Amino acid sequence: MKLTKTLLASTALTVAAGAAFAESHMASDMTLVSWGGAYQSSQQKAYVEPYQAANEGVNVVWDESSAEAVAKLRAMNEAGNITWDLVDVVASDAIRLCDEGLAMEIDADEVLADGDDGSKASDDFGDLLVSDCFIPQIVYSTTFGYRTDMVGDTPPTSVCAVFDTETYPGKRALEKRPINNMEWALLCDGVAKDEVYDVLETAEGQDRALAKLDTIKDDVIWWSAGADTPQLLADGEIVMGSTYNGRLFSVIEEQDQPVAMLWDAQVFDLDGWIIPAGLSEERLARVKDFVKFATDTQRLADQAKYISYGPARASSAPLVGQHAELGIDMAPHMPTDPNNATNTFLYNYEFWADYRDDIDAKFQAWLAQ
């Protein structure tokens, strides 16, 4: 009698627990990794808050570690303890994480929502799916901003103004790494746009790019944080400088500084999510649910209300509206806007995956001389 009771009770318990498990087969906590600042808050407002409103009890923790995401994920993987659920990285890092087996490969059509216009996810994102692990969010560009009060009557229209210290005297800010700078140097040294990477493959081409950079070496302030150039521009330390277009938008429109955009030869790059490899089933289920929501057509278009980066889906572009606070149209501030994208440059991921170590060594040696 007693035994039957115990058995019955324990069976009931098991069934109840099973039901509860089925209901909450998705973890309720998520750790998202991003860049902090205005970009992360645009993600918070456009994706996370609507998601939490629709799914009560989901807890989101942000970790502002995107800049060191690859190194930290590698360390987590070696320690066998992955604490992140979804990581925001630039496309080149996504490729490396995929290479290292640290990011999960996904089938875009299965994991991501179809576009609002009915297109398949793989068509909607198109070429921007640069890696099997990468879930694109935005297109951003690295481009130049200049002080309108320091360039006289002839505001620069070409990226080569950076190398023209006679017409535009003063310091310029460039990122302290070879990527982008080498390409711009070659472009302004007379190399055709579609030959840049062929030239840069050779030792002579690399020397040529460095020789071009050498002509302005004394006039350059090298930045390593995205906030440097906006600060230097605002303080009038530099006449022009490269940075991410969203940072410049904030200097120009939100802080009202005498700065203008130089869209010429802007370098497109992508930023998006990767799911770390080796998540438990519950966590993976939650992340997939979130990612499907956060990268649908409407959500990506919503993000452009808060920051001037272009949505990665083709179907989101027509839905881009006005800035949430300033009320200005965001479309003309997108790097992908036809007026801005008359002369653009596409970052070659494969090239830099191969040549990064080699050219970086040369670049740093040149800098240290």
Place this chain on the structure above:
Amino acid sequence: MAETNAGPMLAADGTPLKKSLARALRRQKLRALMLIAPLLIFVLVTFVIPIGDMLLRSVKNDIVADTLPATVEVLGDWDHDAQELPGDDVWTAFYVDMWFAAERKEHTRLGTRLNYELTGVSSLFRKTGRRVDRFDTDIYADQFVALNPEWEAPQTFAAMLDGPAADELPLTADAWARWKEFNVEEGDAVLEEDVPDFVYTALHYELSQGAEVTGASERLRAAAAAVGEFETVSLRDQFADADEDWLDPEVWKTIQLYSPRVTPGYFANAADMQVTPEGLESRPENQQIYGVLFKRTLFMSLVITGSCILLGYPVAWLLANLPMRVANLLMILVLLPFWTSLLVRTSAWKVMLQQQGVVNDVLVWLGLVADDARLTMINNQFGTIVAMTHILLPFMILPMYSVMQTIPPSYLRAAKSLGATNWTAFWRVYFPQSVPGIGAGSILVFILAIGYYITPEIVGGNTGTFISNRIAYHISSSLNWGLAAALGTILLVVVLVLYWAYDRIVGIDNVKLG
């Protein structure tokens, strides 16, 4: 007398005194050890072991031998000087290795590793990994099966390769053993899976090389006799088709050179050299950077230590000699920067020193500097030295202060009463007694400075960065942890050598923190 001297001295219980004493002492030592055990274990687990593990990475190179075990074995015999590509033995072994590496997604990791040594290997492995399971090697399976349908059954291979033929067909047996292991990992039963193409390829290769199979089964002997007639596919062409860089002997040289599990490559790189088949060579001049950075780091750390001494000594003297109340107020001023974030202090210097900054504005206003010739004081060595001196100053002042406090003022008074001038009294009496404080402060400041990272990164520009900035770059950006570990090891050794030299010259006993 002679008899008692002959044997060892005995304790009361008959054991030799020496042993008995040692035992008693051992117990005491153990007890002492147990007292410090918590700290010892803590330091070991959280400090010594992780750092040791990190430093070991500077020579560890398991990845090549682990990912390409069969290739590494046969490639050892390849003559890299002949400028000729490796033979079919290497291609076949490499095919087997690459198949497994691609399935396990290890090939891209290996590509990243070898790309540090030879540019372009990264995409070479990535591209090949996508192709390697679509090679045209399926013709071997077809031909074996056409010869005898039993070749289709995995049981045939299991019976053959788990049995006596394994010794004659080492590569095939190895491929089969790894295939079995792979199926266990995947949770599949090897006897229910189709025999993969690379096993047929390896078998074909070994049979066509005239493997001794006389004692083996009829089936195998028939196959051995027939392989000469088989249609073949060149693995070399298959790889070249995936990426023509496989025809570059440099790629194979690099793989061969980095096959051993221990490599001097990272240290060579850290010393601006590179490993070649002929030995160490220095890198091309336009890639040499670490020597410059090491020298600069040492030089600037010395300058920073020196300026800390110059600025800190008078302050410490004031602190030690002023009345208590004023000294306490000053002390708060010294400690105040300690309570401010490092980033804030560094950024403040940026605001102060930049060309449109406070200092330049004042100088221009005073007319000392022309408006169009503002001084460059930041994003260079000068800025780094200023900012770091400011940040590290408290580490110099505090030990100096605590030493100076212990110097009795009566000594100075005595010297003066005996006729010494102020200067002589200070230089001959006071200063020598304050040297231990300078020593302690200098060691603290110098060792902190040499590993400083964030301040040089922010205000260093291109002439003020330290070696630690490159270490950080290799840890977090390039992921070349081996090189970062080698650079770190060198930095550690340099510090230890300097410490040793300091001990020999000044004497570490003369260093006092109070």
